Amino acid sequence: MSTGVESFTELDTLGPIYPMVGGEGILFIIGLALWIIWHIWQICIEKSEHERDIALAKKWRTKRVHEAVKDD
Amino acid sequence: MTDALGSLTVVFTEFYYFVTVVFMFLIHVGFCMYEVGASRHKNHLHTLMKNVMIIPLVTITFFFFGWWIYFAFPYGPWIMGDIVAAPHAVPWSELMGPHLGGPPVQEALTADDTAFWARINGVFWAAFLLFSWTAASVVSGALIERVKSGGFWILAVLIGSVFWIIDAAWGWHWDGWMVHKLGYHDAYASGVIHAIAGGFALGVLLVLGPRIGKFRKDGTPRQILPQNPWLVCIGIFLIYTGFWGFYAACNVPIIDFFGGDMLDVEGKTLFTATNIYLAPTTLSAITYNFLIALSGGLLGGYIVSKGDPFWTFSGGLAGLIAASAGNDLYHPMQAFIVSIIGVFIAYKMHHWVERKFKLDDAVGAVAVHGYAGFFGVVICGFVLWGYPSSPFEGYAAITPWGQFLGALIMFFVLGFFPGLISAKILNAFGMLRIPREVELAGLDIAEEVAMEEAAQDLDNALRAEEM
Numbered sequence: 001m002s003t004g005v006e007s008f009t010e011l012d013t014l015g016p017i018y019p020m021v022g023g024e025g026i027l028f029i030i031g032l033a034l035w036i037i038w039h040i041w042q043i044c045i046e047k048s049e050h051e052r053d054i055a056l057a058k059k060w061r062t063k064r065v066h067e068a069v070k071d072d
Numbered sequence: 073m074t075d076a077l078g079s080l081t082v083v084f085t086e087f088y089y090f091v092t093v094v095f096m097f098l099i100h101v102g103f104c105m106y107e108v109g110a111s112r113h114k115n116h117l118h119t120l121m122k123n124v125m126i127i128p129l130v131t132i133t134f135f136f137f138g139w140w141i142y143f144a145f146p147y148g149p150w151i152m153g154d155i156v157a158a159p160h161a162v163p164w165s166e167l168m169g170p171h172l173g174g175p176p177v178q179e180a181l182t183a184d185d186t187a188f189w190a191r192i193n194g195v196f197w198a199a200f201l202l203f204s205w206t207a208a209s210v211v212s213g214a215l216i217e218r219v220k221s222g223g224f225w226i227l228a229v230l231i232g233s234v235f236w237i238i239d240a241a242w243g244w245h246w247d248g249w250m251v252h253k254l255g256y257h258d259a260y261a262s263g264v265i266h267a268i269a270g271g272f273a274l275g276v277l278l279v280l281g282p283r284i285g286k287f288r289k290d291g292t293p294r295q296i297l298p299q300n301p302w303l304v305c306i307g308i309f310l311i312y313t314g315f316w317g318f319y320a321a322c323n324v325p326i327i328d329f330f331g332g333d334m335l336d337v338e339g340k341t342l343f344t345a346t347n348i349y350l351a352p353t354t355l356s357a358i359t360y361n362f363l364i365a366l367s368g369g370l371l372g373g374y375i376v377s378k379g380d381p382f383w384t385f386s387g388g389l390a391g392l393i394a395a396s397a398g399n400d401l402y403h404p405m406q407a408f409i410v411s412i413i414g415v416f417i418a419y420k421m422h423h424w425v426e427r428k429f430k431l432d433d434a435v436g437a438v439a440v441h442g443y444a445g446f447f448g449v450v451i452c453g454f455v456l457w458g459y460p461s462s463p464f465e466g467y468a469a470i471t472p473w474g475q476f477l478g479a480l481i482m483f484f485v486l487g488f489f490p491g492l493i494s495a496k497i498l499n500a501f502g503m504l505r506i507p508r509e510v511e512l513a514g515l516d517i518a519e520e521v522a523m524e525e526a527a528q529d530l531d532n533a534l535r536a537e538e539m
Contacts, residue, residue: 002458002469004401008351009463011329012342017352018403019455027405034412038371045378 081326081343082191088325089195095317096202100127102310103209107216109303110435114514115217116299122221126208129225130232134201136163138233142200145241152249160189167193199321200240203265206318208232210269211491213435215276217296218283218511223503230494231272239264239486243478246350246462255461255468256478259347260322260358260396262448263482270442271487273433279495280504282432284511293426296434301381308385312366315392319358319399322348335463351463353400364404365395368411376419383419386436390418390444397452397475401459410451418444442483449479 003019104123111119130138140161147153159180160167166178166186173190175183208228215224243250244264250256258264287293298304323345327333329352330340344352366388373387394414395407402410422439425431433439453475461467468474498504506515514520 003456005459006469007460009335011344011352011463012340014352017357018401019406019459020403024403024405027403031405031408034371034408038375041375042379045375049379 085325086191086195089192089199089321092317092321093195093198093202096199096206096314096321098310099202099206099314099318100124100209102307102312102314103213104307105303105310106307106435107213109300109305109307110213110298111216112296112514113299114516114520116516117519118221118515119216122216122219122224123209123212125221125225126205126212126228126232129229130204130208131201133229133233134197134204134237135168136233138204138237139168139197139200141234141237142241142245145238146245146248148242148249152252160185160193161197168197200237202321203240203261203318204232204236207236207265207269207272210266210437210441211273211276214273214433214437215280216434217515218506219276219280220503220506223498223505226498226503227272227276227491227494230490231269235272235486235490236265236268239268239482243482244348246348246464250478250481251349251461252467254474254478255470256474257349257452257456257459257461257470258397258449258478258482259349259353259400260319262393262395262397262445262452263479266393266396266441266445267449267479267482268445268487270438270440270445271483272491274431274438274442275488275491275493276495277431277433277438278429278492279499282430283434284508286432287430291427291430293430293432298382305381305385308389312388312392315389316362319362320355323353323355323358323400324348324350329463346463347400349462351400351460357401358399360404361395361399361402361407362392365392365399365407365411367391368395368408369415372412372415373419376416383436386440387415387419390440391415393441393444394418394448394451396445397448398456401456406455410448410455413451414444414447417447442487446479446483449475449482 004021005014005017008014100123104120107119107123108116140158140163143158143161144155146156149155157180159165159178162168165181166176167181167189171186171190171193173187176186208231211227211231212224240248242248243254243256243258244261245251248256256263283296285294286296324347325345326343327346327350329335329342329344329346330337334350345354347353369391370384370388372391373384376387377383391411391414394417395402395411398410399407418436418439421443422433422436425438426433431438450472453470453472456470457472459470461470495504510517
């Protein structure tokens with residue numbers, strides 16, 4: 001089984017040397033899909049981070065208010 | 073050096089390796105920043121010294137015996153043949169010093185030896201030396217905050233000037249037995265540097281034990297936070313920069329593929345860059361694949377760690393390492409996919425091993441280098457299945473089983489077991505772990521006390537003057 005080049009001895013006749021020449025279109029589509037999926041996934045991650053941050057900020061503000069009141 | 077083309081080829085090659093050495097220096101600046109940033113402040117100076125002293129120790133030992141091992145051990149020895157004579161690489165060779173290529177003074181050398189090696193030996197030795205430093209630095213990060221410097225420096229010499237260079241003789245040499253028999257292919261050192269260093273670190277970690285307080289009584293890990301996360305990430309950024317030099321140094325810049333030293337085909341000439349196995353590649357190929365694999369690693373690292381800066385940056389490195397074995401030949405999109413998968417594996421394995429085995433790998437070195445490197449070697453066997461491992465006749469082709477066996481040799485035979493045994497020996501002599509009191513107070517306690525006393529002394533003197 002070979003995914004590509006089987007010999008380098010005729011180097012002067014070799015062109016593309018990556019595996020599965022002819023599959024560039026599919027590879028492009030996979031790459032494009034991974035890129036777009038990444039954006040979607042990242043947006044979801046960031047949304048849940050902000051929800052967590054809001055909850056923390058509320059707790060932290062409340063704690064600070066309590067401490068400010070105690071100092072008074 | 074009498075014909076113009078030959079001279080230009082030699083001088084270009086000399087300059088090329090020289091420049092890669094300069095670039096690779098940045099890897100070590102990066103490692104210093106990374107480790108110092110990852111350690112707590114009470115340990116930061118000793119962490120810096122532990123890492124930087126790798127440089128002189130591995131340099132002199134690589135001069136003494138490391139370089140000779142590379143040329144002497146490609147057949148095992150006693151796996152495929154005997155020790156190979158390497159008179160240009162022994163430390164007392166006239167070619168291990170300034171030489172203009174004229175007839176040799178020493179009997180062990182021939183005129184062809186001096187003509188070939190005079191201008192190349194130093195820069196080629198230096199390029200490999202920088203890889204040696206890298207192998208030792210990888211191990212250094214995993215052990216921070218509790219390893220004795222003296223013990224670690226012995227380990228650094230072992231991984232940097234002995235075990236990695238044996239693996240290079242076997243699997244990163246155009247005539248290495250692993251290339252002949254297994255078709256082993258590892259163009260940019262996923263296995264020969266990264267998997268072996270990660271495996272070695274794992275072996276040492278099992279003996280060294282975790283930092284005090286790393287694991288709760290119920291066995292769950294605590295986070296021991298870096299003193300300076302920004303410094304850690306910029307350190308990794310510098311490692312990426314130096315890695316360009318690493319990639320370039322893994323190639324032979326220019327060779328006549330059909331010339332007498334190569335396929336020796338009469339009437340044909342074709343100059344090309346090659347990988348370390350003397351099979352053709354181009355700088356363009358590795359430029360595409362370096363950048364795309366780094367991108368895949370960063371994108372994958374961001375997702376798997378949910379945007380954690382340390383693991384995103386580490387992911388970039390892990391992705392690059394995962395794709396490195398086949399990056400001379402992969403299509404960029406193949407490198408992209410391999411790098412993303414590599415990061416996921418490295419991240420998940422790191423946390424699983426930490427929980428399951430109570431392993432405290434302070435910077436994720438075993439994961440980023442060891443697991444990603446192992447995966448990189450194995451996946452290469454599938455993606456490049458059937459490719460020739462060499463341009464010469466009689467070599468095995470690249471196969472999944474050849475690569476898997478190669479990965480086992482790199483990670484376990486030359487990495488993990490030597491690390492484990494060396495650490496056990498050092499531990500038996502009390503040379504591995506710092507005393508508990510020092511670990512709790514901090515390795516820099518003497519420096520911190522000295523600084524406070526000096527400040528107090530100055531303060532007292534200034535007050536006395538005022539009065």
